[in-house]
Amino acid sequence: xxxxxxxxxxxxxxxxxxxxxxxxxxxxxxxxxxxxxxxxxxxxxxxxxxxxxxxxxxxxxxxxxxxxxxxxxxxxxxxxxxxxxxxxxxxxxxxxxxxxxxxxxxxxxxxxxxx
Amino acid sequence: xxxxxxxxxxxxxxxxxxxxxxxxxxxxxxxxxxxxxxxxxxxxxxxxxxxxxxxxxxxxxxxxxxxxxxxxxxxxxxxxxxxxxxxxxxxxxxxxxxxxxxxxxxxxx
Numbered sequence: 001x002x003x004x005x006x007x008x009x010x011x012x013x014x015x016x017x018x019x020x021x022x023x024x025x026x027x028x029x030x031x032x033x034x035x036x037x038x039x040x041x042x043x044x045x046x047x048x049x050x051x052x053x054x055x056x057x058x059x060x061x062x063x064x065x066x067x068x069x070x071x072x073x074x075x076x077x078x079x080x081x082x083x084x085x086x087x088x089x090x091x092x093x094x095x096x097x098x099x100x101x102x103x104x105x106x107x108x109x110x111x112x113x114x115x
Numbered sequence: 116x117x118x119x120x121x122x123x124x125x126x127x128x129x130x131x132x133x134x135x136x137x138x139x140x141x142x143x144x145x146x147x148x149x150x151x152x153x154x155x156x157x158x159x160x161x162x163x164x165x166x167x168x169x170x171x172x173x174x175x176x177x178x179x180x181x182x183x184x185x186x187x188x189x190x191x192x193x194x195x196x197x198x199x200x201x202x203x204x205x206x207x208x209x210x211x212x213x214x215x216x217x218x219x220x221x222x223x224x
Contacts, residue, residue: 035213037159045151045159045202047213061212095158102149102164103204109158 002026004034004096004107011113017084020110022096029077030054033099036070036081038092039109046092050099051079086114118203118216125222131191134219136203139184148186150179153200153218163188190221198223 007021022034036048049060051070058070069082083090094110097103118138126132139148150163161170163179166186176191186205190197203216 037215044218045204045215047204047215050213059212097159101168102161102170103151103159104161104164104170106158106160 002098002105004098004105006094006096006107006110009111009113011115012086014087014114016086016114017082018086018112019080019082020094020096020112021078021080022107023076023078024053024098025077027098030074034072034079035097035099035103036068037095037097037103039095040089040092043092048081048094053077053079083112086112088114090114117214118205120201120203120216120219122217123220123222125224126190126193127224128193128195130193131189132193132221134188134190134201134203134221136186136188136216137184138216139181139186139205147205148179148181149204150177150186150188151202151204152197153202155199159202193223195223197221 003025005023010018012018030053033050033052035050038046048064049070051058053072060068067084072079091114096107098105118136120136124132148166151159152162153159162173162177166181167179178189180187200218200220202218206213
């Protein structure tokens with residue numbers, strides 16, 4: 001079945017970086033964009049950025065300019081999102097989501113705690 | 116959020132409720148609208164795409180519409196399992212970026 005499986009919980013200190021993986025299976029990896037969305041505790045959803053697994057092109061929300069890097073490895077059908085210069089406000093669950101018409105498949109989420 | 120939703124709505128089992136999402140504009144603004152349902156501790160689930168369409172497997176009790184700069188999600192025949200958070204989102208036509216509404220907590224009384 002189509003699924004996105006993310007890496008596990010992370011605890012980081014302020015100023016550090018975190019790298020989250022999102023492994024796709026059950027479909028042609030290069031065919032659909034992957035988005036990254038985060039959700040702070042008790043808060044709403046916040047779009048971070050998007051990557052094309054086909055050509056590796058990316059775009060991100062202005063808020064994360066200079067701090068977010070998205071990459072992909074076609075050989076393993078995996079996308080990665082690195083967020084640097086972490087601060088306490090980055091504590092959140094981070095999701096990857098496949099985009100077809102809307103975000104139709106989501107990863108299980110990765111909890112990142114900055115403390 | 117660039118898209119505005121009510122913080123909460125409630126209804127009794129069997130009733131219908133509507134959640135609004137304001138700030139949608141076709142001109143120089145956002146294209147299409149999507150709705151997501153999120154139960155506590157779970158990932159969001161797509162329930163409406165392109166304003167009015169339901170993905171396969173989503174109950175016909177969920178419907179979407181749009182009028183002017185406001186999109187709406189209607190849930191008819193409320194059931195206890197519908198109690199969740201609901202989020203709208205749209206794509207900006209100017210930079211292809213995505214925005215989410217702040218979310219609406221639905222309580223089934």
